[in-house]
Amino acid sequence: MSKLKIERVAVRNLRHLSRDYYSMCLGPWPKGCRSKPGQFVHVGLPESDIFFRRALSIAWVDPDRDESHFIFKVFGRGIRLLSRCNKGDEVELLGPLGVPFKMPKKNETCLLIGGGVGFPPLYFLAYRMIEKGRDPRTIEFFYGGRTSEEIVERTRLRKLGVKFRPVTDDGSFGEQGLVTEAVTRYLDSTPPRNPRIYSCGPAPMLRATDELARRYDIPGQVSLEAPMPCGFGVCLGCVVPLRAGGNARVCTEGPVFEIGEVLL
Amino acid sequence: MSKLKIERVAVRNLRHLSRDYYSMCLGPWPKGCRSKPGQFVHVGLPESDIFFRRALSIAWVDPDRDESHFIFKVFGRGIRLLSRCNKGDEVELLGPLGVPFKMPKKNETCLLIGGGVGFPPLYFLAYRMIEKGRDPRTIEFFYGGRTSEEIVERTRLRKLGVKFRPVTDDGSFGEQGLVTEAVTRYLDSTPPRNPRIYSCGPAPMLRATDELARRYDIPGQVSLEAPMPCGFGVCLGCVVPLRAGGNARVCTEGPVFEIGEVLL
Amino acid sequence: MTPDLKVKLGSVELNNPIMTASGCCGYGEELAQAFPLSRLGALVTKSITREPRLGHPSPRTVEAASGMLNAIGLANVGLDCFISDKVPFLEKQDTTIVVNVAGSSIGDYVEVCARLNDVPRVDMIEVNISCPNVKEGGIEIGTDPTMTEKTIAEVRRVFSRPIIAKLTPNVTDISVVARAAEAGGADILSLINTLVGTSIDFNTWRPRLTNNRGGLSGPAIKPVALAAVDRVYQSTNLPLIGIGGIASAMDVVEFMLVGATAVQIGTSLFKDPQGPVNIVRDLKEYLKQRNLSSVTKLIGQVRKY
Amino acid sequence: MTPDLKVKLGSVELNNPIMTASGCCGYGEELAQAFPLSRLGALVTKSITREPRLGHPSPRTVEAASGMLNAIGLANVGLDCFISDKVPFLEKQDTTIVVNVAGSSIGDYVEVCARLNDVPRVDMIEVNISCPNVKEGGIEIGTDPTMTEKTIAEVRRVFSRPIIAKLTPNVTDISVVARAAEAGGADILSLINTLVGTSIDFNTWRPRLTNNRGGLSGPAIKPVALAAVDRVYQSTNLPLIGIGGIASAMDVVEFMLVGATAVQIGTSLFKDPQGPVNIVRDLKEYLKQRNLSSVTKLIGQVRKY
Numbered sequence A, B: 001m002s003k004l005k006i007e008r009v010a011v012r013n014l015r016h017l018s019r020d021y022y023s024m025c026l027g028p029w030p031k032g033c034r035s036k037p038g039q040f041v042h043v044g045l046p047e048s049d050i051f052f053r054r055a056l057s058i059a060w061v062d063p064d065r066d067e068s069h070f071i072f073k074v075f076g077r078g079i080r081l082l083s084r085c086n087k088g089d090e091v092e093l094l095g096p097l098g099v100p101f102k103m104p105k106k107n108e109t110c111l112l113i114g115g116g117v118g119f120p121p122l123y124f125l126a127y128r129m130i131e132k133g134r135d136p137r138t139i140e141f142f143y144g145g146r147t148s149e150e151i152v153e154r155t156r157l158r159k160l161g162v163k164f165r166p167v168t169d170d171g172s173f174g175e176q177g178l179v180t181e182a183v184t185r186y187l188d189s190t191p192p193r194n195p196r197i198y199s200c201g202p203a204p205m206l207r208a209t210d211e212l213a214r215r216y217d218i219p220g221q222v223s224l225e226a227p228m229p230c231g232f233g234v235c236l237g238c239v240v241p242l243r244a245g246g247n248a249r250v251c252t253e254g255p256v257f258e259i260g261e262v263l264l
Numbered sequence C, D: 001m002t003p004d005l006k007v008k009l010g011s012v013e014l015n016n017p018i019m020t021a022s023g024c025c026g027y028g029e030e031l032a033q034a035f036p037l038s039r040l041g042a043l044v045t046k047s048i049t050r051e052p053r054l055g056h057p058s059p060r061t062v063e064a065a066s067g068m069l070n071a072i073g074l075a076n077v078g079l080d081c082f083i084s085d086k087v088p089f090l091e092k093q094d095t096t097i098v099v100n101v102a103g104s105s106i107g108d109y110v111e112v113c114a115r116l117n118d119v120p121r122v123d124m125i126e127v128n129i130s131c132p133n134v135k136e137g138g139i140e141i142g143t144d145p146t147m148t149e150k151t152i153a154e155v156r157r158v159f160s161r162p163i164i165a166k167l168t169p170n171v172t173d174i175s176v177v178a179r180a181a182e183a184g185g186a187d188i189l190s191l192i193n194t195l196v197g198t199s200i201d202f203n204t205w206r207p208r209l210t211n212n213r214g215g216l217s218g219p220a221i222k223p224v225a226l227a228a229v230d231r232v233y234q235s236t237n238l239p240l241i242g243i244g245g246i247a248s249a250m251d252v253v254e255f256m257l258v259g260a261t262a263v264q265i266g267t268s269l270f271k272d273p274q275g276p277v278n279i280v281r282d283l284k285e286y287l288k289q290r291n292l293s294s295v296t297k298l299i300g301q302v303r304k305y
């Protein structure tokens, strides 16, 4: 882990994507460029009346420009305030934090299963795998949202050349239904060779993914969310129960866990 | 009093003057243009961790552009945060509040005695008196600061054509000494006809002014400061003791009081 | 369907559960410049004492994190002046009027309440046995169950309309004092008054309040107030008025879910004089969105773990 | 002249008055990634209990205005694991080590403290009789002067180095419990632990903590903590450790002026892991600017009205 120190980093760009979704670019931030897919930052607004920082997954980094990119959705007041930043405003950053995804074996087919704001770490993972030489066509990118508007940054994703499989609850874009239903159909119709799952999204989706993976006996990892007061392991506020007994801190032992490891 | 309602008004301009001094322009704000010299606004920063609004005297208004101007000095965290606003940021405003200065009689010589951030309401008073037809040369504008840097907006003041009498503790600009000493010298050397005092500044200066006015038996008014939780008369947090007994609320019965009325 | 906002405090029905807190709205005159007072469920006056009081010298308020400290010291116009100068204004207001009463002895309370009993426009009284900023009376009574019961019982004998006992959180177990107030004959309990706190000027090495300490209020104390209401709701049968850091309709919902029938808005009035009106509007909207026909459907409905 | 930051707590001298608070710095390992722990006056571990504890299920923390609520429920590795796995790391740290101890019966406290007495690297213990988040032990003891005295007296018999009693603010008069702890044989008092509070989710109508309530900490409680230290300083002769919402050197100065000899930084560590180092730096600067040769010149020096 890098040295624990709050840094002030400027907002280089903040763009509304659709509905409650935004993309944000922070820099210069040298540390960020060394971050790995699955890692997150803890970001706060100086002098605001929001007490805690919020966790955001790193969506991609651009080492040439010393900047890191994020995609977020406004749920409550904290992120809303972030969404109102102007270019040039400074945020407080702690990170990169947490355990990244494990890279797959060469011969594995990667099933990336994302829902809503579970997208950014999976995008980063796909991006990095391809950068490291993986054939994009061995990456099945399932991306679920309630409506078409929740499937953001499509152009960027298409450019990667992965097998993009959008799924929406209302069928307004891609397959209709839940993303895990789409994955099941896919597994049943065209069973992939040596599948490995990477998943991130809302709790119900992760539960379904976890079940599915264990039913089909597919290894892999999930990335979890939890409210995080500190982000670096000292408050014990972010724990999840482990199947083997005991708790694990999402900020430190996670956010990425092996499938089946956590009682979801 | 106008309707008590918090309004959101944009920062049109914020300029560093010298050291801790800034000038700020807010608009569009129609209500502000109806304000009178001596009145103030209560200004807060939305979503900041500063709990209360701060009081600022109105320094002048520009009805053509629907804007109000302020001059402030950073003491603590609240005003400092204000000084860091960007153009376009919105502040929360309550006002205009408080009792304005009483206009002088035609035949009176006006001695305006300001110290530090006591300047803005006196500038507004001079401006308004001249606008209403008073000969600027019947206005003696004593303006004290610790150093030359504390005498701000000189050009603006000179343009009014008033008798500008700067005084600094260290003699770096204008007369050397305390502003009330300069007033005493002036009263002793060239006793004005029908003098009337208007004063605003730090507590020790106001005390000295009050004493001086009573010694020379000169009528007039002082404008006071006090920490103000509400600004509109309900918390009773801003009271000052009256010479006649009882308390008065600076926000509602003041900030302008008759000389001798308040136990300073 | 427009949701019904009416609530009942003892025998008195309020238009809505939003009241203003004592000491935060004077005698109503200033607030009437923000909105018609008929928009309130009830207005609670500044504490009235037998004699007029100047209160403590300034500084008597100071800012704190998400709140403030005050040591006003029960500054008020006194009973006579209240009746002659303030009641006429209140008489014209189409809202429930609650007069908050304080004193430095039980006799004081009784005398003031007996006089107020003869003022028909006073719909209820709120007995302040919880002020942390005066030497006698106030919190001295409210931290002692015996004294609490006695004070309320004495007041009960002279005041015929509903009596609210206002409780202090500065006790080991607020439910004990709550039951004492109930035993004394209180019809309604309001809670909480401020938490004892202080602040020191690191430049001058002096307290920032001439009273050396004061009462903490504002959003900072909301979690403490909520826990207090929750606790008392489980141990008495009286209707409760929740007070402490309330600034939004969502805050009101939280207080009602743990058992409040109404709420009082204090410090946040200073931040936004129009607050109560906005809260009433947002509360109505909240109920509408959830298809709740009456605000009373919220009372005590928290689902505990 | 470099001001002297050393302070004495009982027989133990600290490099400086800045300690970390229990439950906010684990067993030191994570914080060591922020700065060398030798920069601290002392490190206080998470509460250690006889058996390991998982604590309450999540959610067990929630944000509040200028603070947070927690109901961790004394999650910790347990005494054995602490001694075998955590002490070796602590042994290498060049700072004073305080182990915070909790239990659900006096026997528990005694057993843990007796074992810790044999671990020389444990410079002091802090007896947590003030945790609001567990059914037995904790606050049940700390709100009862008799139980407090008894617990401390029992622990006193088995632990030979300095004992800190950690007090709860959830009492009518904290000085009564303080004197009880002193009578029991405590060498030092630390205060305050968290204030009981809660928070309700207005969407789900459920408490935001599975424990239904929790403890409020952070800047929100600073005024309450300061008033508590002020009160206790006037009624015991023991050195005091101020705790509650401390986030800057100016906060430290406030606490020392009302009588604290040292302070603990809790919740604000979450906001800034480097906080303690910055506070030590700013405190030194503060003393320098005022020509004060030692930080002890601040202790109890508030000039009351």
Ligand SMILES: Cc1cc2nc3c(=O)[nH]c(=O)nc-3n(C[C@H](O)[C@H](O)[C@H](O)COP(=O)(O)OP(=O)(O)OC[C@H]3O[C@@H](n4cnc5c(N)ncnc54)[C@H](O)[C@@H]3O)c2cc1C
Binding pocket: A040, A054, A055, A056, A057, A058, A071, A072, A073, A074, A075, A076, A077, A078, A079, A080, A117, A120, A121, A224, A225, A226, A227, A228, A255
């Ligand atoms: C490791 C990690 C990575 C994340 N990455 C992203 C990301 O890339 N993009 C993104 O949009 N969001 C991400 N999140 C979630 C983001 O942090 C939450 O949206 C945020 O904490 C909610 O903050 P808020 O201010 O919008 O809402 P709040 O005002 O804090 O709360 C709104 C609602 O969200 C719930 N909530 C609060 N905190 C969390 C939390 N941490 N997780 C789940 N629910 C919560 C509350 O209970 C409440 O119901 C991530 C969270 C974690 C832990």
Ligand SMILES: Cc1cc2nc3c(=O)[nH]c(=O)nc-3n(C[C@H](O)[C@H](O)[C@H](O)COP(=O)(O)OP(=O)(O)OC[C@H]3O[C@@H](n4cnc5c(N)ncnc54)[C@H](O)[C@@H]3O)c2cc1C
Binding pocket: B040, B054, B055, B056, B057, B058, B070, B071, B072, B073, B074, B075, B076, B077, B078, B079, B080, B117, B120, B121, B224, B225, B226, B227, B228, B250, B255
């Ligand atoms: C009617 C009125 C008009 C004013 N007009 C102006 C103006 O035009 N320009 C300007 O620069 N300032 C003006 N002030 C003062 C301004 O409001 C204070 O500078 C401000 O409140 C201090 O805020 P802060 O955030 O800088 O400091 P804080 O962090 O609030 O405190 C810094 C120090 O100032 C003291 N202090 C706090 N509030 C006040 C106060 N209201 N008065 C005096 N001391 C205080 C504190 O005790 C502390 O020592 C006016 C005040 C009043 C009451």
Ligand SMILES: Cc1cc2nc3c(=O)[nH]c(=O)nc-3n(C[C@H](O)[C@H](O)[C@H](O)COP(=O)(O)O)c2cc1C
Binding pocket: B235, B236, C021, C022, C023, C024, C046, C047, C070, C072, C074, C100, C128, C131, C166, C192, C193, C194, C216, C217, C218, C219, C221, C243, C244, C245, C246, C264, C265, C266, C267, C268
């Ligand atoms: C400036 C001020 C003055 C107050 N005066 C009184 C009072 O006279 N009588 C009383 O019972 N409570 C008084 N209170 C307490 C409030 O009525 C209320 O109980 C407390 O502030 C908590 O609510 P809040 O957080 O909404 O302010 C006062 C509070 C403030 C802030």
Ligand SMILES: Cc1cc2nc3c(=O)[nH]c(=O)nc-3n(C[C@H](O)[C@H](O)[C@H](O)COP(=O)(O)O)c2cc1C
Binding pocket: A235, A236, D021, D022, D023, D024, D046, D047, D070, D072, D074, D100, D128, D131, D166, D192, D193, D194, D216, D217, D218, D219, D221, D243, D244, D245, D246, D264, D265, D266, D267, D268
């Ligand atoms: C997440 C969290 C966990 C805590 N755990 C403990 C604990 O195990 N033992 C203890 O004595 N105090 C515990 N405390 C209380 C703190 O040590 C401290 O007394 C309190 O938080 C007030 O200080 P603060 O405002 O600086 O946080 C905990 C506080 C927090 C926020």
Ligand code: FES
Binding pocket: A227, A228, A229, A230, A231, A232, A233, A234, A235, A236, A237, A238, A239, A249, A250, A251, A252
């Ligand atoms: S957020 Fe504090 S331990 Fe994970």
Ligand code: FES
Binding pocket: B227, B228, B229, B230, B231, B232, B233, B234, B235, B236, B237, B238, B239, B249, B250, B251, B252
């Ligand atoms: S500031 Fe509240 S009465 Fe003047």
